[in-house]
Amino acid sequence: MNIDLNAMSLKELRDLQSQVAKAISSFEDRRKKEALSELEEKARELGFSLAELTGVSTGRKRSPAVARYANPENPAETWSGRGRKPRWFAAALATGRKAEDLAI
Numbered sequence: 001m002n003i004d005l006n007a008m009s010l011k012e013l014r015d016l017q018s019q020v021a022k023a024i025s026s027f028e029d030r031r032k033k034e035a036l037s038e039l040e041e042k043a044r045e046l047g048f049s050l051a052e053l054t055g056v057s058t059g060r061k062r063s064p065a066v067a068r069y070a071n072p073e074n075p076a077e078t079w080s081g082r083g084r085k086p087r088w089f090a091a092a093l094a095t096g097r098k099a100e101d102l103a104i
Helices: 010-045 050-054 087-094
Strands: none
Touching: 010 050
């Protein structure tokens, strides 16, 4: 594959560079997936999972937080009490309401 780089414009060279970078990235991704599948297959043959052998857990899935507060004007708007306070909650507190008043 011979490409005359001297005959190409700057735009064509940059396009070629982009295509090469994408090709390298996809090649590395394919190789990693192949290696991972080979390792998982070998672990299965031996009666283990890959996570057991490497000590890396797949992680605990967290369930979504349960809503603890609801907007009295729009009950569809809820908040679990985690993270940043929603505007409706902060506005209600500013008008003198207590968090207990907004509890579900």
